[in-house]
Amino acid sequence: MTQINPPPNLPARFIKLSEALGVDISAGGVCSMWLRNNMNTTALRIEKSNALAESA
Incomplete structure (x- = not known):
């Protein structure tokens, strides 16, 4: 099983992001995207x- 180590302030950061963008996103959804993109x-x-950053 793959482990996920989200930063301790993950929920607060994404609550602010979702409010700023007007979208509903959960910490679990973010972790799922990390797994899907090999960023776990x-x-x-x-x-x-x-x-x-280097390619930009």
């Missing part, structure tokens, strides 16, 4: 973020 650990998310 903090290290993988940082690596993906750095790769996107």
